[in-house]
Amino acid sequence: MKKVLFVFSLVWFSAFSQKDVHALTVYLSDAETGKNVKGAKVTLEGFEIPAIEGKYDKKNKSYYFDNIPNGYNTVMTYHEKYNEKGFQNTAGLPKELKIKLYVPIAVSYGFEKPVLSKEIGHSGGKKINYARMPKNLDMVLKTGKTVSNPNFRYIYVEDQYHIAIISKYDSKQFFENDTIKKILDELSLEEFEQNDGSYQKYAIDIATGNLASCKKGGCLIMNGVDYVYVLRKKEGAKFKRFNSPEIKKLREKNFKVAALTNRKLEYYGEAPFNAERYYGGFYKNLMNAMQYHDFRPGKIGQAYWDTQQKEYKMYYGSFDPNSVSDNMPSSDDDIGYSIFFVIPKHNNSGIGLGVLDNIEADDSTKDQYFFNNKYNN
Structure with missing residues (x-):
């Protein structure tokens, strides 16, 4: 009886331990924050053949494929907030990929x-x-x-x-x-x-x-x-x-x-580039100010004055609309x-x-x- 129980336990352990083993696992992260990215569409692709969409593993925070058919040599990621990105290897895909995503x-x-x-x-x-x-x-x-x-x-x-x-x-x-x-x-x-x-x-x-x-x-x-x-x-x-x-x-x-x-x-810059602050903060407010020709501090937005002074000064110096150039x-x-x-x-x-x-x-x-x-x- 003990022998039967031991064999059953071994089989159960083996099956459980292999449950999360996939042909390909893809991890997505935000390139600036390093945080996991979910809600993406991750696909296997090849030349002029239909794409195969991967599944998301909530536990491991990853996307996975249990099978890579012949002709599929490319992984692509699509997300409404991030730039398209992928990886191709015609000799064969690895078992694991880590892909960093950027805002477009x-x-x-x-x-x-x-x-x-x-x-x-x-x-x-x-x-x-x-x-x-x-x-x-x-x-x-x-x-x-x-x-x-x-x-x-x-x-x-x-x-x-x-x-x-x-x-x-x-x-x-x-x-x-x-x-x-x-x-x-x-x-x-x-x-x-x-x-x-x-x-x-x-x-x-x-x-x-x-x-x-x-x-x-x-x-x-x-x-x-x-x-x-x-x-x-x-x-x-x-x-x-x-x-x-x-x-x-x-x-x-x-x-x-x-x-x-x-x-x-x-x-x-002296500090790491942050796209959300740069484009969503001082740059966005600066462009709005240029559009409406209103350069008063209160109209530029508190976000710029509080968080973007170093970056702004580096590119434009003191606030002078005449110093702003599209070719920056x-x-x-x-x-x-x-x-x-x-x-x-x-x-x-x-x-x-x-x-x-x-x-x-x-x-x-x-x-x-x-x-x-x-x-x-």
Whole structure:
């Protein structure tokens, strides 16, 4: 009897201990607070196959899948409050993933380690539009020393609705080419042009690798220039972060295709960046004040005056509406230079912005991708 009881106990213990063992477990956390994120939709995905939605484990505060069918090599997370993010490994997914989520207007990448110097950002130290010079940058400019700080970071807004084609053909050759027109039509893609100047054609000067805005009537023609054309879906939908059929098929046709993300802020504050305080506090109130031309302290909002003085002073100095610039804080961080290309070096890939997710998960893979606001062949 004791032997039977022992065997039953062993079987029960074995079954109980394996109850929470899954093929894949995904943990989501807020990138700034570190707190667990629930209420997300976490899916298994592959190329042109239906997504499989995971289940949530309240006890372990995780999402899980008990089976990973053939062809499913991607995990994606969707949440109304956070930026889309995922992970792909065509060789096979791990048993556990930990993914940090950012609010869409304040995405940053942990594999970037900003350092203040005369050479990085700020036009080589020549032109700065800070109303009051941050002490770290001031030290760099006076002494020539570089300064690193764990609080330094670049803040991006990712563009999920557009991709770019990098071509040696000017716009007439490119968009009037019958073969190219046929491919774009088959994929339901069109050139995106916007009258307000948010997007326009760009040329790349290969001598420097820098983007240069095209003047009206065409780009400046010079030796070694590539052209950049922004495309969108005709129905206005998002491009998939991974497994995009449009991106994959364009690359298979030997087009140089880039996903796009836009650097909106270089944060060199003394305290850790906090998106909720920054955008929900002083920045939001500042923009409201600019809209209604009312700059009295009481109208700006107590939140700014109590919590954001250090950050505000760093970017704008004393409160002077004339010192506010849309291109903050670097004087050369305009629409051209703020566009960053995101390109895997393997040209048959359907991966878009997911490149950045993969580097974030394993920064040793960054040599497999191109991520910069310069481009060299």
